[in-house]
Amino acid sequence: MTKNIDLNALVEQEFYLGKVKLKGIMLCEPCAHLEKLLDTKVIKELTHKAGLRAQIITSGDIAISDTITVA
Secondary structure, three states, X not given: OOOOOOHHHHEOOEEXXXXXXXXXXXXXXXXXXXXXXXXOOOHHXXXXXXXXXXXXXXXXXXXXXXXXXXX
16 A cells, blocks of 8 residues: 555656565556455546556565655
């Protein structure tokens, strides 16, 4: 979970999560499966806000308090 960051802006961008370097690949949109699991309507509220798929460029440990910075 992130806060105060525009995940959409990280698509096709390299960035760091702590010391781990990543590249944003594509947005991860919410799906009907998630609505079924949660038994509530979430697709409309999460569209373009649900997450980001990223390629790992350099490996390492990620901690809960790590910050995201653009490379």
